Amino acid sequence: MIVAPGAEPVAARGLVKGFGALRVLAGVDLDVPRGSCVAIVGPNGAGKTTLLRILAGISRPAAGSVRLFGHECSRNGTPAPIRARVGLVAHEPLVYRDLPVRANLEVFASLYPGSEGAATRAGRALERFGLEQVAERPARALSRGFLQRLALARATLHEPELLLLDEPLTGLDASARERTLDELVAHRARAAQILVSHDAADIAALATSVHGFRRGRLARLSDRPVAESDARRLMRDLGAIS
């Protein structure tokens, strides 16, 4: 596998994806450079989550190409070394509900290469997202907020260079939200992020540019960070919020 050094984390061209007769993506182009957080907005069903799943390598497009870190991933799937550089926070927490928080993180840490052991990396993730107090509690017994923190800890414990975030701050209380925002902003400086959100405050706090879905295609709405009121206006124009 040849990976160009310094290649852009995401370069997608002409992505098409449908479910039966419904065409969700109708030629999506997207570039995400390092050090950026691209916000993607649009109404429900516009194709935001479908796009994230394609970029995460768990769904393949019907047409078009995805290059992750310079490697073509749409035809033969995303190879393991590229998967190691990607993280995903999805609607679901993507954890085992019957395992305790610490055990969950250790399982996922042990699936990723690293110079430190799985227990060390899991311990650091617990600390980073304030999960120490619930470390031995099964994920099934966690509140919505703690479950979201666990999802964030799992997605970031291998220090991904591309982080895909689908409503990452849902259910967090004010202090956890602040702490998580600090973590994500620090992460953005050394990686790339794609943020899907309906929350104007999240977009204002994290995004360095904003794209919106229109009839299955992505349109660039802003090249720079936006204020909360502008993010709200952009989403209202797309019908993403009322």
Place this chain on the structure above:
Amino acid sequence: MWVILRKDLAIERRTGEILSSLLLLALLMVLVFAFTLEPERLRDPGLLAGLLWATLLFSSTLAFGRSVVLEREAGAWTALAMAPIDRGAVFLGKVAANLVLLLGAAILVLPVMAVLLGTRALVPSALLGLSLVLGTTGMAAAGTLGAALASRTRAREVLLPIVTFPLLAPLLIAVVRTTAGGLVGTPLVALRPWLVLLGSFDLVFLVVGWLTFDHVLED
């Protein structure tokens, strides 16, 4: 593979869901057989072997279904699909975990069955052990693959037996013969063709599952 096996067994140790439901259903089936079949016929080791594998077949469906549900429940399977590991190893890990549970159930159910059904002879032999290992391995491989495929559909509970039972027909024919032979102390070499069939079945399903699981894990 070992991470997946350890993880599945850790979950089972905490919940006990799969083994307990597997044993409970198996016990209920044995009781039904004991009450409904003629006592004279139940003394036939061939019939005991058939009943044992029928019991394991039906109760294993619960185990396979549950082992996939715990992956799908909170989307953990998506996280596994994204991890930089051979996706075929995920399949082998799941098979290994199901094998441990199924083999454990078989070892516990067989003597209970022999006692309740009043079977005359139960001779532990190499052939019996080999039959149990090869039979449960094939069942775990085909069942895990079938459960994973069925879990992508809405009618997964109905689809799982429809997909796996016909696939398992050759395995069942072979393993009932070798188990019956094992119960009465038939020499291993006398049933060699059936053992080769069992081994081949296991190998085919392990390889097919390992090669195709990449696509099973994707949308």
